[in-house]
Amino acid sequence: MTWQPVIGLEIHVQLRTGRKLFCGDRAVFGEEPNTNVCPVCLGLPGALPTLDRDAARLALRTALALDCAVHETSVWARKNYFYPDLPKGYQITQLDRPLATGGRVVFDGEGGETAVRIRRIHMEEDAGKSIHDRVQGATAIDLNRAGTPLVEIVTEPDLQGPGDVRAFLTTLKRILEYVDVSDCNMEEGSLRADANVSIRREGARTLGTKTEIKNVNSFSGIEKALGLEIERQMATVRAGGEVRSETLLWDDHREMLRPMRSKEESHDYRYFPDPDLPPLVVGAPEIEATRASLPELPRARAARFRDEYGLSEYDASVLTQSSPGADYFEAVARAVGDAKAAANWVMGPAQALMNERRESIDVFAVAPSSLAEIVVLVGDGTISDGVGKDVLRMVAEQGGSPRRIVAERGLAQVRDSESIAAWVSAVIDDFPDEVDRYRGGEARLLGFLVGQVMRRSEGRADPRRVNDALRSRLDG
Amino acid sequence: MTISALRAAVESVREAEAGPNGLNAFLALADPDTDSGRGAEGGSAQAGEDGDGGRVLAGVTVALKDNLATLDLPTTCGSRLLEGYRSPFEATVVRRVREAGALIVGKTNLDEFAMGSSTENSAYGPTLNPHDRTRVPGGSSGGSAAAVAAGYVRMALGSDTGGSVRQPAALCGVVGIKPTYGRVSRYGLVAFASSLDQVGTFGRTVQDAAKLLEVVAGHDPRDATSVVAPVPGLTAALRRDPEGVVVGIPDEFFPETLDSAIRVATDRAVSALRDAGCEVRSVSLPHSHLAIPCYYVLAPAEASSNLARYDGVRYGLRARGRDIVEMYERTRHHFGPEVKRRIIIGTYALSAGYHDQYYGAAQKARALIAGDFRRVFAGGVDVLFTPATPGPAFPIGERVDDPLSMYLSDVFTVTANLAGVPGMSVPIGKVRGLPVGGQILAPWWHEERMVALAALLERGLVGVDT
Numbered sequence: 001m002t003w004q005p006v007i008g009l010e011i012h013v014q015l016r017t018g019r020k021l022f023c024g025d026r027a028v029f030g031e032e033p034n035t036n037v038c039p040v041c042l043g044l045p046g047a048l049p050t051l052d053r054d055a056a057r058l059a060l061r062t063a064l065a066l067d068c069a070v071h072e073t074s075v076w077a078r079k080n081y082f083y084p085d086l087p088k089g090y091q092i093t094q095l096d097r098p099l100a101t102g103g104r105v106v107f108d109g110e111g112g113e114t115a116v117r118i119r120r121i122h123m124e125e126d127a128g129k130s131i132h133d134r135v136q137g138a139t140a141i142d143l144n145r146a147g148t149p150l151v152e153i154v155t156e157p158d159l160q161g162p163g164d165v166r167a168f169l170t171t172l173k174r175i176l177e178y179v180d181v182s183d184c185n186m187e188e189g190s191l192r193a194d195a196n197v198s199i200r201r202e203g204a205r206t207l208g209t210k211t212e213i214k215n216v217n218s219f220s221g222i223e224k225a226l227g228l229e230i231e232r233q234m235a236t237v238r239a240g241g242e243v244r245s246e247t248l249l250w251d252d253h254r255e256m257l258r259p260m261r262s263k264e265e266s267h268d269y270r271y272f273p274d275p276d277l278p279p280l281v282v283g284a285p286e287i288e289a290t291r292a293s294l295p296e297l298p299r300a301r302a303a304r305f306r307d308e309y310g311l312s313e314y315d316a317s318v319l320t321q322s323s324p325g326a327d328y329f330e331a332v333a334r335a336v337g338d339a340k341a342a343a344n345w346v347m348g349p350a351q352a353l354m355n356e357r358r359e360s361i362d363v364f365a366v367a368p369s370s371l372a373e374i375v376v377l378v379g380d381g382t383i384s385d386g387v388g389k390d391v392l393r394m395v396a397e398q399g400g401s402p403r404r405i406v407a408e409r410g411l412a413q414v415r416d417s418e419s420i421a422a423w424v425s426a427v428i429d430d431f432p433d434e435v436d437r438y439r440g441g442e443a444r445l446l447g448f449l450v451g452q453v454m455r456r457s458e459g460r461a462d463p464r465r466v467n468d469a470l471r472s473r474l475d476g
Numbered sequence: 477m478t479i480s481a482l483r484a485a486v487e488s489v490r491e492a493e494a495g496p497n498g499l500n501a502f503l504a505l506a507d508p509d510t511d512s513g514r515g516a517e518g519g520s521a522q523a524g525e526d527g528d529g530g531r532v533l534a535g536v537t538v539a540l541k542d543n544l545a546t547l548d549l550p551t552t553c554g555s556r557l558l559e560g561y562r563s564p565f566e567a568t569v570v571r572r573v574r575e576a577g578a579l580i581v582g583k584t585n586l587d588e589f590a591m592g593s594s595t596e597n598s599a600y601g602p603t604l605n606p607h608d609r610t611r612v613p614g615g616s617s618g619g620s621a622a623a624v625a626a627g628y629v630r631m632a633l634g635s636d637t638g639g640s641v642r643q644p645a646a647l648c649g650v651v652g653i654k655p656t657y658g659r660v661s662r663y664g665l666v667a668f669a670s671s672l673d674q675v676g677t678f679g680r681t682v683q684d685a686a687k688l689l690e691v692v693a694g695h696d697p698r699d700a701t702s703v704v705a706p707v708p709g710l711t712a713a714l715r716r717d718p719e720g721v722v723v724g725i726p727d728e729f730f731p732e733t734l735d736s737a738i739r740v741a742t743d744r745a746v747s748a749l750r751d752a753g754c755e756v757r758s759v760s761l762p763h764s765h766l767a768i769p770c771y772y773v774l775a776p777a778e779a780s781s782n783l784a785r786y787d788g789v790r791y792g793l794r795a796r797g798r799d800i801v802e803m804y805e806r807t808r809h810h811f812g813p814e815v816k817r818r819i820i821i822g823t824y825a826l827s828a829g830y831h832d833q834y835y836g837a838a839q840k841a842r843a844l845i846a847g848d849f850r851r852v853f854a855g856g857v858d859v860l861f862t863p864a865t866p867g868p869a870f871p872i873g874e875r876v877d878d879p880l881s882m883y884l885s886d887v888f889t890v891t892a893n894l895a896g897v898p899g900m901s902v903p904i905g906k907v908r909g910l911p912v913g914g915q916i917l918a919p920w921w922h923e924e925r926m927v928a929l930a931a932l933l934e935r936g937l938v939g940v941d942t
Contacts (some may be wrong), residue, residue, distance in 0.1 A: 039563075039564060040792060042566070043790070044545075044563065044565070044791070045545065045551065045553070045558065045561070045563065045666040045667075045785070046543075046544075046545040046551070046563065046565075046567060046663065046664040046667070047565070047663070047664075048662060048663050048667075048698060048699050048700065049700065050697065050698060050699075050700045051700065078781050079778075080781050080784060080826070082784065082787060082804060084787075084789045084800060086785065086787050087785065087789075087790060089781065089783075089784020089785050090781050090784060139800075141789065141790075214723060222902075229605045268827050268828045270781070270823065270826035270827055270828075270831075271779075271826075272778075272781070272826055272831075272835060275670035275701070275778055276667075276670050276700060276701065277700050277701075278700055278701065312485045350935060
């Protein structure tokens with residue numbers, strides 16, 4: 001009997017406003033504990049929240065990028081629970097009336113193109129952090145994160161395995177980066193995913209009892225955690241047992257799941273509308289203006305790259321990994337007029353140089369116009385492929401225009417038959433043995449002789465012409 | 477010169493409070509040596525020179541209810557949990573009073589976290605009524621009302637969630653105004669029930685209470701529920717001609733059981749209004765009987781959430797415990813019985829399975845109550861007139877063990893908070909030597925109408941005794 005996993009995700013994404021949601025304090029990762037705080041995010045008596053509208057704008061972009069229906073009025077609610085890093089004793093979130101519902105994300109899953117439905121997207125504030133290893137015998141509280149703006153994205157249970165989850169999250173992350181709402185850094189906690197997982201017989205309509213996996217902080221972690229949990233559920237059921245509804249915490253160091261104590265999960269959050277905040281109102285004009293301002297999303301862009309530039313599926317996918325990367329490619333392709341050559345140069349030598357220099361494409365030292373110049377020079381035979389790569393490096397290291405570098409250093413290929421014939425004659429004279437052996441049938445020695453001519457020309461000779469000249473002399 | 481004015485004010489209060497007729501009205505008095513630098517003094521010299529409108533409270537003594545955050549003085553809310561707590565920021569209303577040149581004399585006593593109607597729920601002992609020291613001053617702003625009534629200060633700020641300004645004003649024989657919800661910033665007012673709380677003003681005269689309200693009213697970007705709307709000229713409305721003003725008398729506020737002396741006093745006030753040219757009309761607010769049950773679900777529900785922050789983790793009292801849960805329990809054990817009662821009621825009203833039955837039903841009742849006001853005011857009524865309280869000041873200790881009878885002392889005031897409309901209490905005479913207050917309610921954003929009517933009553937009824 002085959003069992004089918006069913007997985008839904010709850011993803012928390014930090015919005016990159018750089019400010020807290022309700023007090024405007026700095027919200028930056030990794031600063032000294034309790035330095036980015038004020039009466040509001042400390043929950044001091046008498047302090048009141050006021051909404052940072054920029055966070056709402058980013059949440060709106062998120063909702064539209066995930067194809068959701070945005071509600072013109074959404075309502076803030078208090079989620080009440082006691083925890084030392086929750087300063088007010090409640091979290092401000094949205095419950096009954098979230099910002100958006102009913103979205104859809106398409107990604108390439110294990111079974112091909114797959115759609116995940118988005119149930120809802122709402123805004124909320126983050127809690128602080130409890131630090132258990134900083135003060136001996138006590139828990140330290142850092143409230144720098146308290147009040148950081150989040151969107152929570154809740155999917156329908158449309159994912160069918162750990163591999164799907166990873167592929168979906170990769171796609172989601174790419175979309176969020178495209179629309180520039182979050183830096184999506186899982187290690188710094190700016191993208192966190194909890195998973196609900198159950199199993200059912202293949203073809204069954206009803207869902208099995210689910211468990212919830214929390215505390216995962218990497219894509220590989222979530223893949224591993226889900227793999228283990230699905231195996232555990234299957235083993236339980238095969239042994240005649242039943243899956244119990246529970247919350248499991250992922251331990252990243254030991255790579256195992258442990259059940260949360262029942263005390264930790266028996267919360268009654270006593271939600272009610274927050275009387276301190278009027279509903280968030282996003283008018284239709286703002287929704288439409290935001291929709292119009294969204295960039296082309298990765299999937300659409302990859303499709304266009306295939307259609308417009310004739311790129312392969314693979315190339316189109318690689319070149320649309322990031323929005324600045326795709327912009328870079330397009331700038332090069334338009335300037336060169338040969339998209340395939342542009343794609344090869346961006347993915348090949350340019351990418352290799354970026355890796356070497358540890359630069360991302362948005363800060364890469366070689367401007368798209370410079371790379372385009374190099375591609376054109378190689379394309380029309382002015383310089384060789386190898387010299388092109390050297391020029392690329394020179395531009396990165398010293399700056400300057402490729403055309404001028406080629407001219408000033410005399411790097412242009414020599415193509416006139418007289419010069420080439422002279423170098424060829426010299427090489428034939430210098431290597432009589434090799435010439436004989438070549439003529440005797442050792443065809444591979446042609447490469448050696450071409451190399452010697454190139455060397456003599458200090459790399460400037462057009463290798464194709466050298467090749468032709470040598471053959472006509474030796475074969476003729 | 478003004479430094480000595482503050483010193484004189486503080487010293488005279490200190491002396492009076494230490495004497496045989498002390499009222500326990502203050503929880504803290506200003507230190508004229510250290511608190512003077514904060515602004516009141518700095519500008520009052522200018523005010524002395526030109527007496528300009530920018531410093532409208534120059535030299536005026538003002539007391540602040542101790543649930544308003546202040547920089548110089550502790551902010552305890554009458555609670556053990558905030559004993560000695562000092563706020564690193566000040567309430568917007570406090571800043572405005574200070575910048576208007578007032579002399580801030582001190583912080584006044586209150587029921588713990590403003591929960592109560594007698595000031596007996598203060599962790600620092602009850603305040604006594606200056607008219608009869610065996611009786612309560614009302615609450616929860618009892619310290620502010622008593623301080624004004626006793627002449628300790630000329631004006632005071634309080635807060636009114638269900639009647640906490642109007643009821644003590646009535647019981648102490650002073651004027652108390654609760655403005656429209658959203659008229660005054662709540663930033664720095666320690667929250668009890670956020671959708672009902674509003675800062676209010678006390679004065680011995682309508683003019684004083686109105687003047688103080690003019691100073692503190694107006695939009696504050698730090699309070700998302702404060703409204704961007706022009707503040708009507710209140711002191712300018714004091715001499716408004718009452719001819720043709722339609723005064724509604726809601727039947728529901730004059731029940732059979734009403735104290736007969738209160739009825740006599742209110743009847744006389746109504747006659748005075750009629751004689752002055754007002755058109756008096758009988759009206760109905762049919763859902764008023766829902767107000768007390770509705771209020772005692774919603775206010776505790778919000779309070780249970782607002783008071784969660786007093787957990788001992790960051791500030792205020794922290795009791796020791798073996799683990800975090802025990803620390804919470806032992807810390808929060810120091811709330812007084814009324815605060816605990818409301819936290820329990822509120823937690824229950826919001827809990828799964830009871831939420832719709834209590835919180836949900838109360839929200840519906842609230843909408844019906846607000847609808848009553850809307851209908852009456854849309855029907856051509858300019859203001860409403862009612863008794864402020866069902867009876868005069870009651871003896872200390874009489875109701876402390878009977879929460880329901882205590883809750884019913886707010887029966888005439890809570891509707892205004894639930895609907896958000898402005899209301900005020902104005903003295904309309906005395907019963908057996910104790911003050912009686914009449915309540916005037918106006919449509920949203922029309923405080924000037926009730927101030928005008930209150931001034932009329934003040935002119936006609938001062939000194940009347942039953």
